[in-house]
Amino acid sequence: MMHRLTDVLVVDRNTADLLVQALDALEALAGRRNQRLAPDIIRVRMELNRFRSTSVDESTGVSDAIDEILSSTSGGWDTRTAARELGISESAVRQLIRKGRLDGYRHGGRWIVSARSVAEYVNERKDRESAGPQRDR
Incomplete structure (x- = not known):
């Protein structure tokens, strides 16, 4: 429907x-x-x-x-902008796209990363960091 x-x-x-x-x-x-x-x-x-x-x-x-x-938002960033926002390298951004951790697509031989997925990844990372190290019980 x-x-x-x-x-x-x-x-x-x-x-x-x-x-x-x-x-x-x-x-x-x-x-x-x-x-x-x-x-x-x-x-x-x-x-x-x-x-x-x-x-x-x-x-x-x-x-x-x-x-x-x-x-x-359907806006997208190139890997350089996403890397700067995330504080990681461009190759790390591409790796996160390949792993499915960030939404991205190829356009004209370049990766375009969903700005929304970058924001979601930043929030998830903050949540993990604020939770501290996890211990096995």
């Missing part, structure tokens, strides 16, 4: 899963032909992946989920 709000497309989790599978198949086909998906298509897949893994419970409510979608 799909619903359109002004400049926003809302899909249920099953539809998001199907769209991601279709985009993955399209990327595989493009790869076999030595071609790449357009950056906008890669961005759509990144957004679908992120939102299909977002959970909504009764306490959050649909309006909060829609607010989250609407407040999402």
Whole structure:
């Protein structure tokens, strides 16, 4: 099921899963032909992946989920800007993208990193650091 709000497309989790599978198949086909998906298509897949893994419970409510979608930034940074923001090297940023810790896509031979995923990574890192070392019990 799909619903359109002004400049926003809302899909249920099953539809998001199907769209991601279709985009993955399209990327595989493009790869076999030595071609790449357009950056906008890669961005759509990144957004679908992120939102299909977002959970909504009764306490959050649909309006909060829609607010989250609407407040999402689709902006991206190059690896140099992301590295500066994270205080790490550009190669470390690329490694985090490959590991799936940051959302990113290739455009014109360069990596573009989701500004939102950088912010989320910074927050996760702060949470880990404030929790201190974990001990086995």
